[in-house]
Amino acid sequence: MTSTAHPLANRIPVADHPALDVSGLTVATDEHELVSNLTFRIERGERVGLIGESGSGKSVTSLAVMGLLPDSLTATGRVTVGGDDRNVIGLGEAQAAKLRGANMAMVFQEPMTALNPLLRVGRQIAESMLIHGTQPDRAAAERRAVELMTDVGLPTPAETARAYPHQLSGGQRQRVVLAIALANDPELLVCDEPTTALDVTVQKQVLKLVLETVSRRSTGLLFITHDLAVVGETCERVLVMNKGVVVEEGPIDRVFTRPQHPYTRGLLAASDLDATDTAGRLFTVATAADYVLGRSVLRTAQRPSAPAAPAAPAAPTSAALVRAEQLTKQYRRDRTSLRTPAPTVDALRGVSFEIEAGQRFGIVGESGSGKSTLLRILSGLDQPTSGTIDVVGRRLNGARHADLAELRKNLQIVFQDPMASLDPRMRIGEIIAEPLMNAANLQGGIAVSRKERAALVAEMVHAVGLPTDSVERFPHQFSGGQRQRISIARALVCRPRILVADEPVSALDVSVRAQVLNLLADLVDEYELTLVFVSHDLGVVRHLCDRVAVMQRGEIVEQGETRAIYDDPSHPYTRSLIEATPTIRHTQEQE
Incomplete structure (x- = not known):
């Protein structure tokens, strides 16, 4: 790293103080405590992970350390950072702001919320140094910003410095946020779920960068996440909340x-997607007693890779439930000049695949691979530029209203963010029953009575494991995992033949993820569904799906039986995805 002098002479020598010292920290609302008597210490250069599920108090802890607690919360105890003896708790915003960016800095989960969309990224890095007086003038700060962008591995840093946040990829934006955080050589770096929204290969790059940077600068690291595999590859010590x-x-x-x-033990068990119990189900925190740790041979039976249904002759190719042949999709971008034509983007390039009835078909790939475009076409929400796609015997190219109505009967979708797809003003019973109000959604096209709707809703509420009284409550009264169960219930209430799940567990805690994956597997078997599971998480797809298609840059580069592809991938891109995916088993075997 290029060395630049910083006016931080008031700091105590490294050996004389820790990067972070927390003693007796308690954070509470008017009604209950969120964090109770928390005490821990991070030395300079030490990497400490803070893990736990939603509601464990880990994010509240990070906000308290940074002096960012909202006024609705009260805090007691003592928090000191670096060589500054002042207690961050009760310090006041003006004084805490002087510590943030100088003594301590934070990298958030979503970089777009931390960056100003109206300022060029190089200017934002420079501003951090000018605010804290670590560079003499703007010209020096901007030169230093380019050096920092080089340090964090951004391509053509001088050019990238002139870009706005929306012109960068997610991984590039996270690197900019990291450059801002490190601009003033803080003694403590707090990372709050910094890689949750990133693809696996980009995640690997960012984690490597964080490790190299904190090691080189002897910066203390507090790494907050619910992903135990990431902590295992990043940290030396761990706190479990x-x-x-x-x-x-x-x-x-x-x-x-x-x-x-x-x-x-429960968190470890739920994180291990390679381990199942004797019934072939993933472990959860509540069912982890029989989980075998580390190198031990599992005393569990692997879930069969196909649904546990009576054996039947394989369907001929002509009977495929979904068939895509040479699908292409082109988009036109806005013109950059009046003299040049609008550039085209090839979102799909000759995609072909078939899905048999009853299969669990996974589609994996990173951002920009074409997964979302393919999903829109499969769901009848977009049309291909060329090629053909047939779903349940209906061609979707130039589909008529009647064809799309038939598609809605046979195919339903569960989205990544259940809160965005649930009407906050409707009760859960009304949300689940809503598809039943339209006879076109139902097999046979015959409307059902109010009594029949209530019975079907009650059946689905029970099937997805929600309390009976859930029907009278509203979405905000449920956890994220419960809201995803509600979305699944709504999707299945009309008895579709195909369930499309678009990243349905990527935002869930590990134990809740295991519960929802177990639920999906059970419902696919019970209702004889065909599952199309779209994800960037290869571990999840490996557990749940019996066939997989790997997408890169609009093409399927490899497809076939899931276990065969994972055990012996033939394409370099598939190998890179598998190698970049952290697993708790790999972490245990390393130790």
Whole structure:
């Protein structure tokens, strides 16, 4: 890294103080405590992971450390950062702001929320240094910004410095945020789920960059996440939080191989997508007693790769439920000049595949691979530029209204963010029953009575494992995992033949993820569904699907039986995806 002098002479020598010292931290609302008597310490250059599920208190802890708690919360205890003796708790915004960016900095989950969309990214990096006075003038700050962009691996940094955030990819934006965080050589770097929204190969690059940077600068790292595999590859020590209390802490090699607390064991079990119980189901926190850790041979039976249904003769190719042949899709971008034609983007380039009835078909790939475009065409929401696609015997190219109505009867979608697809003003019973109000959605096209609707809703509520009284409540009264169950219930209430799941567990905690994946597997078998599962998480697809298609840049580069492809991938891109995917098993075997 290029060295630049910083006016930080008031700092105490490295050996004299930790990067972070937290003592007796308690954070509460008027009604209950969110964090209780938390005490821990991070030395300079030490990498500490803070893990736990939603509601565990880990994000509240990070906000308290940064002096960013909202006024609705009260905090007591002591938090000091670097060589500054002032207690961050109760310090006041003006003084805390001086510490942020200088003594400590934070990298958030979503970089677009941390960047100003109206300022060029180089200017935003420079502003951080000018605010804290670590560069003498704007010209020096802008030169230093380009150096920092080089340090974090951004391509053509001088040119990229002139770009706006929306002109960069997600991984590039996260690198810009990291450059801003490191601009003033903070003694503590707080990363709050910094790679959750990134593709696996970009995640690997960003994690490597964070590790190299904190090691080179002897920066203390507090890494907050619900992904245990990421913590295992990033941190030396881990704190496990549950309901506002640290239930276990220690070195990664001990905690991840010899956990002392049942909750830690449950998180490890739920994170291991290679382990199933004797019924072929993923472990959850509640069912983790029989999980075998580390290198031990599992005392569990792998779920069969095909639905456990009575054997039947294989359907001929002509009977495929979904068939796509040489699909292409081109988009035109806005013109950049009056003298040049609008550039075209090839979102799909000759995509062909078939899905048999009853299959669990996975589609994997990173951002820009064409997954979303293919999903829109498969769902009748967009038309291909060329090629053909048939779903349940209906051609969707130039589909008429009647063809699309038939598609709605046979195909339903579960989206990534259930809250965005649930009307907050409707009760759950009304949400699940809504598709039943349109006779066109129903097999046979015959409307059902109010009594029949109530019975079907009650059946689906029970099938997805929600309490009976859920029908009278509203979406905001449920957790993320429960809201996803509601979305699944609504999708299945009309008895479709095909269920399309678009990243349905990517935003869920590991234990909730396991519950929803188990639920999907059970419902696919019980209702004899054909599942199309779209994801960038190869571990999830490996567990759930019996066939997989790997997409890159609008093409299917490899497809076939899931286990065969994962065990012996033939395409370099598939191999790179598998190698970049962190797994808890890999972490345990390394120790």
